[in-house]
Amino acid sequence: MTRSILIQPLQLGSLILQNNVILAPMAGVNNTACRLIHKRAGAALLYSEMISANGLIRAGSKTWELVDHAEEERPFALQLFGDDPAVLAEAVRRCQDQADCIDINMGCPVRKVIRSGAGSALLRDPAQVSRIVRAVRQACQRPLTIKIRSGWDLQQLNFAEIATIVQDEGADALILHPRTRCQGFGGQANWNHFAILRPHLQIPLIASGDIFTAEAARHLLTQQLCDAVMIGRGGYGNPWLIRDILALNHPAPPAPPSLAERGQTALEHLELNCQLLGERQGCLDIRKHLCWYARGIDGASDFRLQVNSCQSLLQLRHLIHHFFLRDRP
Ligand SMILES: Cc1cc2nc3c(=O)[nH]c(=O)nc-3n(C[C@H](O)[C@H](O)[C@H](O)COP(=O)(O)O)c2cc1C
Incomplete structure (x- = not known):
């Protein structure tokens, strides 16, 4: 084939x-x-x-x-x-x-x-x-x-x-x-x-x-x-x-997602989850997903700890920005 x-x-x-x-x-x-x-x-x-x-x-x-x-x-x-x-x-x-x-x-x-x-x-x-x-x-x-x-x-x-x-x-x-x-x-x-x-x-x-x-x-x-x-x-x-x-x-595989793309998708997922489940439930349910988005990235274990203590949409947005979207060396 x-x-x-x-x-x-x-x-x-x-x-x-x-x-x-x-x-x-x-x-x-x-x-x-x-x-x-x-x-x-x-x-x-x-x-x-x-x-x-x-x-x-x-x-x-x-x-x-x-x-x-x-x-x-x-x-x-x-x-x-x-x-x-x-x-x-x-x-x-x-x-x-x-x-x-x-x-x-x-x-x-x-x-x-x-x-x-x-x-x-x-x-x-x-x-x-x-x-x-x-x-x-x-x-x-x-x-x-x-x-x-x-x-x-x-x-x-x-x-x-x-x-x-x-x-x-x-x-x-x-x-x-x-x-x-x-x-x-x-x-x-x-x-x-x-x-x-x-x-x-x-x-x-x-x-x-x-x-x-x-x-x-x-x-x-x-x-x-x-x-x-x-x-x-x-x-x-x-x-x-x-x-x-x-x-x-296609003849060639796509490039792996950049950190910024991963961050953008994590943010999109977070926003959708909170719209659909409400902020409290949305923030709790998204935790596992955010940990998965961060897998393999430097600092992921600290990020996981922080995600698991976050209660609000605002805090999670900030965390995602900081982890995925900030300039990294
Ligand atoms: C957390 C979790 C929830 C699942 N829930 C369902 C389910 O609701 N219905 C179902 O048919 N299979 C369910 N499965 C099985 C998956 O649909 C899939 O058949 C299985 O995980 C094997 O595929 P994978 O190796 O790609 O994960 C679940 C699996 C996991 C890990």
């Missing part, structure tokens, strides 16, 4: 994405402000944080807040989790007007989610996966993606079986994070699982897991291991990863 066709439009059912670089759903990280930053870097599709189907049905206002998004975020996918086909289908009916795409989470390893029978607990019950995808497919008028892990543990690597069910029940794409539930985020994502799966799938395969550099994305796409790449932790404080992946079509 030649360089020029690595980045290309991706069709998910009736939805045609401008390119095949997608931002991952990440609870507690990828809120609207963060998603907008990655959208502006070129991500073709943004996923919401995972949202409880039960919470949507019980009309929990906190849960419905997770459905909110800016018009600029579109095309926008809502990711739901749950264990009950009827509840998931009903939740989809109620929220799909506010989404361009629906996803069901079958990969979350968090204990509380597992105990409720949702997330990656579903991988141990292929018949329930089938019932869920069937019910949701019937209810869903939007493109439908399903996000899975490779299996429960290394002894139960059933991603191929689950993927076949998902495809046969009518999903429009499969997202695979090739770790098991029991691996959590340890070790390495096993990209070999993409190689095993892709030849058997007619629907697009979206690769998630350890894509930290544009070269990693190049490898996955040139080896035809997937149709699209999904950026998760690699995007922490680094929307330039998406820009760099999109530039794989």
Whole structure:
């Protein structure tokens, strides 16, 4: 495959994405402000944080807040989790007007989610996966993606079986994070699982897991291991990863962002966060992001300490200016 066709439009059912670089759903990280930053870097599709189907049905206002998004975020996918086909289908009916795409989470390893029978607990019950995808497919008028892990543990690597069910029940794409539930985020994502799966799938395969550099994305796409790449932790404080992946079509990679660019983006992220969450919550939530923006820069550990004691927008603006935008020797 030649360089020029690595980045290309991706069709998910009736939805045609401008390119095949997608931002991952990440609870507690990828809120609207963060998603907008990655959208502006070129991500073709943004996923919401995972949202409880039960919470949507019980009309929990906190849960419905997770459905909110800016018009600029579109095309926008809502990711739901749950264990009950009827509840998931009903939740989809109620929220799909506010989404361009629906996803069901079958990969979350968090204990509380597992105990409720949702997330990656579903991988141990292929018949329930089938019932869920069937019910949701019937209810869903939007493109439908399903996000899975490779299996429960290394002894139960059933991603191929689950993927076949998902495809046969009518999903429009499969997202695979090739770790098991029991691996959590340890070790390495096993990209070999993409190689095993892709030849058997007619629907697009979206690769998630350890894509930290544009070269990693190049490898996955040139080896035809997937149709699209999904950026998760690699995007922490680094929307330039998406820009760099999109530039794989170009002969030369873009220059790394200057300190000033990093500072400007950190400021933009801060301002968006405070507009959307209010100053108090916005300043608290941005702390981790600012620490990520500062990674690898001289003085980052002092900056982190200062960020974590800052309470106001004004203080944070000042800190960012001082750290990123002042003249450095
Ligand atoms: C903090 C955090 C939150 C996450 N939240 C979600 C989520 O809400 N829904 C989901 O399907 N996956 C979630 N994931 C998994 C990611 O979407 C992704 O599949 C995983 O991190 C592997 O990709 P990466 O190595 O690029 O981070 C989360 C991961 C992290 C680290």
